[in-house]
Amino acid sequence: MEIVMAFVVGIIFMAATYLMLSKSLLRIIIGTGLLSHGTHLLVLTMGGLKNGAAPLLGEHAAQYNDPLPQALILTAIVIAFGVTSFFLVLAYRAYQELGTDNMDRLRGTKINE
Amino acid sequence: MNNLLLLPILIPLFTAVILIFLNRFTVASRWVSVLSLLSTVFVSVLLFQKVRTDGIQTLNLGNWEAPFGITLVSDMLSALLVLTTSVIAFACCLYSFRAIGEEREKFYYYSILQFLIVGINGAFTTGDIFNLFVFFEVMLMSSYVLLVLGGTKAQLRESVKYILVNIISSSLFVITVAYLYSVVGTLNMAHISTRIAEVGQPGILTVIAVLFLIVFGLKGAIFPLYFWLPGSYYAPPAPVLALFGALLTKVGVYSIMRTYTLFFPHDPGYTHELLGVLAVITIIVGIIGALAYWDIKKIIIYNIIVAVGVILFGVSVNTTESLTGAIFYLIHDMLIKAALFLLVGVVIAITGTSNLKKISGLIKNYPLLGWMFLLSALALAGIPPLSGFVGKLLIIKSGFEAEAYWGAGIVLMSSLLVLFSVMKIFINGFWGIHRTYEKEEKAPVSWLLISPAILVIISVLYGVGAELVYPYILEAAETLTNPSTYINAVMKE
């Protein structure tokens, strides 16, 4: 199962990288979202995949799942949610202000244009 | 258990929330903000005293036992850095009153500033690797907002890139933590250290070490990963720039210092060698940038990169003496960079430009500004008896002792070139023919000079009183080279 997950995560990362390398800002944002999803799946896989019972609810099962990666993912999801929405609003503002979502046109560091 | 070490995080957090309510009352929010930072400084001094007398302080959040819950740890290094951070934040906040403009103040500027301090102080204090990630994110989120606040075209454009770089590095951070968790099965930094010592750092852990270097290197701007820094830091106004330049990169440097001494001291032949080489290249790249530009902001920004290189070279040599030097130089650099950026802000407020070729003869009308700039420029280059000297001396000396001749030689040379790059500003900007500038009358110079004056005075005292500070820095370095004190304090066996 871990092997399958490794491939899944790899494919997601590949797609994310492809999207982030494109010129449109919207695609880049989707790419970052995809990247964080891949990361969360990776954390889940790294904690070990097994058919255990939910932990902390009594000592009745033979095997329990590790709750820690799930807690980490929850935290990371919340953070990714915040960052992505901030990025989206920023991109929208940048589009309004600069009149383009093409990264090529956003080049340069000159301050007075 | 000691709740004191939480207060430098909790006070700014509370203030940040209160400032959201006070948003409409600009004057009130200014003073609430400054008073809270002043009390943060006070609490940090208390914490420093406590660490000095009673050794490492720990706090298990939510009363969960050490390796299971989140632990906050305050050793000498983190207490010193928290203190420095609070002082710099206080100075920058005072400076912002007249420099940041009503527009930004209305958009929660002070509140976000407090959140930034929460993130930085938290990152310095936490003893849990995932919690470090969370505090990093708090810090980064605030930095995104501070960077974009004001919404000029350049700011929007630069923040898009800055955010993209940081999202990628945050994802890498989570990936690295996941790998580390799968190998050692714990997140408590002291516990990770003992587990790694048990398995003796096999190859996979070296990979993780390099991943950590990439993650923190992106934040700390080391050689191949510094490309985002000059552009992004150029956009925001002076007080924000001072906060970023003095604090953000240093959090990355601190994290490298912590992980490389606590987790990965077992295979220095690969990891520390790599760090050393990258540090030296970082210095060279930074120097080239600092010499090439004729823009005062850019010159100082490239000097950040040089300083990061110097500190990391000290870390890579990895002896008690070199780490003492690195910590000494780290604190010096935080203070002096903040002072320099604030002074540059004053120059820009007077002249309305940061192009060195359009500025000259400032010292005639603003002698105090001129002398303070000279003093901090000399301190930056490391002229004795100012504060940069001791740190660099220790780093170079230990470098030669560890037979890293190339690195130590380049650090030595870099001091000279750094001196040249900042003297260029002094000679061209402050000497020469006196000019008048359009905005000159309106600039509130005397108010703006208060904060850099505070920082320059502290920095001079830090340099002259090096003899007095040295024992504490040495203690901080000894905790780093000897992780067992840290581990014992956290795990309490």
Add this chain to the structure above:
Amino acid sequence: MRTNDLILQTVTKVILFIILLFSIHLFFAGHYYPGGGFIGGLMTAGALVLLLLAFDMKTVANILPVNYRIMTAIGLLFSIGTGAGSLLFNVPFLTHAFNDVYLPILGKTSLHTAVLFDIGVYLVVIGVTMTIIQTIGEDE
């Protein structure tokens, strides 16, 4: 062209309350079962977004004159305050206290300080989500 969204509006009026009730259920279930402040808050925000979709921004602002930024701040204050309360009793930050109390009607109920913390989270999530939606949706 004016779109005819009569069906959406009518359905929303009914469904809105079901979603809100379910979100409150999720919130209280959170202590022992899946759920909690974050999920509950997101679901409430979802209900409000549905309202925004069915009617326009002005109507919704008239029905619910809430400043979501202040709501976020109140939520944060709740959460931090609950955590910081433990400082008064000289136990570590965020230490959790609970007790079984006999309440009229409800009978024996276990009360936790974690619920106060969760109320904070609930408010923050609604506040933040709605602020984001409003920022993007404000100008047509």
